[in-house]
Amino acid sequence: MVTLRDVARAAGVSLATASRALSDAPHVSPANREQVALAAASLGYRPHPAARALTTGSTGTLGLVVPDLANPFFAAVAKGVQARAHETGRDVLVADTDEDVTAEPDIITRLGDRVDGLVLCSPRLPAEALGALLAAPAADGRVALVNRETPFAPSVSFDLSDGVRQAVDHLRALGHTTVAYVGGPAGSWSDGERRQALAEVAVVDLGSFRPTHGGGVQAADLALAAGATAVLCFNDLVALGVLARLHARGVATPADVSVVGFDDVPAASLVTPALTTVAVPLARAGREAVDLLAGAARGGDVVPERRRLPVELVVRASTAPRDPRLADTTPGSSATAPATSPATIPRTADPEVVIR
Amino acid sequence: MVTLRDVARAAGVSLATASRALSDAPHVSPANREQVALAAASLGYRPHPAARALTTGSTGTLGLVVPDLANPFFAAVAKGVQARAHETGRDVLVADTDEDVTAEPDIITRLGDRVDGLVLCSPRLPAEALGALLAAPAADGRVALVNRETPFAPSVSFDLSDGVRQAVDHLRALGHTTVAYVGGPAGSWSDGERRQALAEVAVVDLGSFRPTHGGGVQAADLALAAGATAVLCFNDLVALGVLARLHARGVATPADVSVVGFDDVPAASLVTPALTTVAVPLARAGREAVDLLAGAARGGDVVPERRRLPVELVVRASTAPRDPRLADTTPGSSATAPATSPATIPRTADPEVVIR
């Protein structure tokens, strides 16, 4: 292994000068600077990361924690984090918690010791646990959240409420009066955000479901039972499940019922019918989270920056006018569900149909 | 920050004793051992990774290089690597090369300095470049390959030839006589492996295509033009493209033509019709690659271990008998393509139909 010592010797200077020359520090004669650069290049010198980390205190490494790398949602975020980190000369240490929320704190702590900053993408971690983690002085200003917000750390999330509005507007414009919402995990920040917008737009809430294909299959039957002609899903995976179940039961999409997803993962555009969905800038969120890490040196009790990225409805083939023959008559006159006053939002696994 | 020094002081012993106690080394009195453990626990001591790395020479970190984290194929491998690394107490540094083969060597070198071992998943890196990387003494026994083989490093790959055989047998059993193969990237190891099996089973080779949805769309028309009633694809993404194009052109799947994919990525089971595909144990490959790293201390010119994992055809809904009415008559009598002697395999981007 070639060390700085070797470079210094070859260049005929001291260790200190060699170090300064290579780190572009001032107080080095142009001549020496060049000699050192030359020697370093010809010897193929590469600084020892651990040694450097020991003295400087910074590792040149970022950490990323996700529940599941194989989930296209997190994969996209990871890709963004990775790209931005590399652009800024840093590497990224990833930890896949495999959806195990209980193991998360330990994993985060362990990772935290080895990195300069941490990007957390843990939708399911309870708020208290998250707060405790963020309270540790070591974490101060060194962690950024994605797809979730907290008073204790900067974050990059999405304008999900607006996404819901765009989707519902789209559906209403197509003449759908009874649209159902297939919710995501109960305590999840992002599901709450979606529901917030739902409160303003009279939708049949089917309850909470696992954010998977299976969850969608389960929800599809409920949506049909509720007489919905359009269903808005927590995410694309769920929407795909709904699509599959609908197809299996012989109801045509989008002729009989329209389906809208969330996230716009790659698979959304590959299925038939291609999924209408709310596109969310996942990779961009990852990139911006990295940038937030750098500028997060909040001295004292400055409120952490919260970025909320815009989302955009992508209309594809899974949505269509409610009924071609009725396309330009007045809608809303034949709603089948009884009008009820807005109740508290049901977030039980046992779906319950209410009008909101 | 709490250092070993603090622990030693709190336990009333020297640094050396504290160090030994914590690393389960011998020559420590039970009493002291306990005192140290207690002190460490109460102080919340966590060894400084960089300091440890500096003295021991090992970082407790593994590296993983993939072309695209968002590709479900690599995501699955990454997940396996991650899981196994964590089980063995190590972290993993991932590098997404973003399909940029030219940048790969640098990325690998950079990463190589920061890790104890490297798992390489670079299907497109030219053999010479790979050889050069592996020739570096620093790489000796510290890198394992996934989905690719070389004489210079251990590897975990798949029995792709057998997969092709299983797929073709399945198709033949269903009465298909004209089956087309949609190839992957020309120089790719795994495409070569598939083609090796094709040489034995008379198939219409459509040539090489980009391993994407678009590649499949492009190939579908060619398959139709070639009069194929069944098409075997390089991977699931391509197969999905074929499916989509077929659907768009009004040819029914699997009634008119059967489609088989490769890899069994999650999306394969989510589409309609669900894709018949050759399942490949991606995550397992990732895990085993990690294990190969550990035992790869090959002193001298021992030949590196090559593991080849079994694959399995998963029959779903995208394949069916060629023609229900002819299901039990003798097949092969009405092949439309002219019989030609096996020629060299066309691997140009300009597809060329040949009988093999």
Added chain:
DNA sequence: TTGTACGCGTTATCAG
């Protein structure tokens, strides 16, 4: 069994 002291490769401080 225990403690002292040195070294790992760099950066940073402080005289020259």
Added chain:
DNA sequence: CTGATAACGCGTACAA
């Protein structure tokens, strides 16, 4: 502008 030299936190010969 330059060069000794002291950390950084830990592991480990070596001596006690």
